[in-house]
Amino acid sequence: MRRKPIYVEIDINTDMDTLWHYTQRPELHEQWDLRFSEIRYLPREKDDDKQHFLYRTRIGFGLNIAGTGVTKGGVRTAEGERFSSLSFSSEQIISLIKQGRGYWKYTPHDNGVTFVTQYDYETRFGLLGKCFDYVLFRPLFGMATAWSFDVLRIWLEKGIQPALSMQRALVHYLSVLMISLLWIYQGLVPKVLFPEAGELAIMQEISLFHGWESELLWCLGIAEISIGLLTILWHRKRWIYMPQVILLTLLAVVALIGTPELLKQPFNPLTLSGSMIAFCLLARLSNRELPQAKRCIRKRRRI
CATH class of the missing domain: 3.30.530.20 (START domain)
Incomplete structure (x- = not known):
């Protein structure tokens, strides 16, 4: 050692x-x-x-x-x-x-x-x-x-004062953590592991994918998990957040148009997508001039 x-x-x-x-x-x-x-x-x-x-x-x-x-x-x-x-x-x-x-x-x-x-x-x-x-x-x-x-x-x-850099980094990493966890959870738990808990019924009520609801729900779950993982991997790339904002807006609109009764639930597409959109905007705004350890050389140069 x-x-x-x-x-x-x-x-x-x-x-x-x-x-x-x-x-x-x-x-x-x-x-x-x-x-x-x-x-x-x-x-x-x-x-x-x-x-x-x-x-x-x-x-x-x-x-x-x-x-x-x-x-x-x-x-x-x-x-x-x-x-x-x-x-x-x-x-x-x-x-x-x-x-x-x-x-x-x-x-x-x-x-x-x-x-x-x-x-x-x-x-x-x-x-x-x-x-x-x-x-x-x-x-x-x-x-x-x-x-x-x-x-x-x-x-x-x-x-930029160090205190501000550290606050900005804290906001950014917490926002990225929440975005990623929500994407991964929403893809894994209600879509891949337990679709019968409610997500499958919602997909069936939309009546646009007759007979393919289970397969589509599984693919959607894998896609959401992938977005969560890619957000962690590419969190410093500012372009990654606006497509998520657009996608989250579309998902909420489609779900609520197909099933307006979802608005009555305490945790519905509007509140979930709204929260995730807010985290995306925070992560994007706090992404400028973030300190990075990888900007430094970590091995002594050979002469």
């Missing part, structure tokens, strides 16, 4: 001083980095070129992971690069990370700055901790780092 350091690289269209400012000031850093909820610098001793700090990360259920760290920045090369080193540790027994170290590197180029981090850490809980880190924690921690780097890029390039 070989442990690989976490590596993240991204190009940001900004100048060196601005990027340095937004990454070295704790009150700015904690806004865009998912890994930290709070960063606080400690008073620096005289003639000490190292900056000690405290960090805290909320993990939910009222729990926090707190620790200490030391950073040293400002190292420059002849090529104009800057480096900032970091070491960190936590004494909390609930912290999987015991101690670690890494660096930030800033490389200027014609279109901005390449921002790079690489870091590694030691874990607690023996072999169990190493397995959990390898299978789940390290991949998620690396993804959170990459996602945070893109949040920073959007902030500097587009002027």
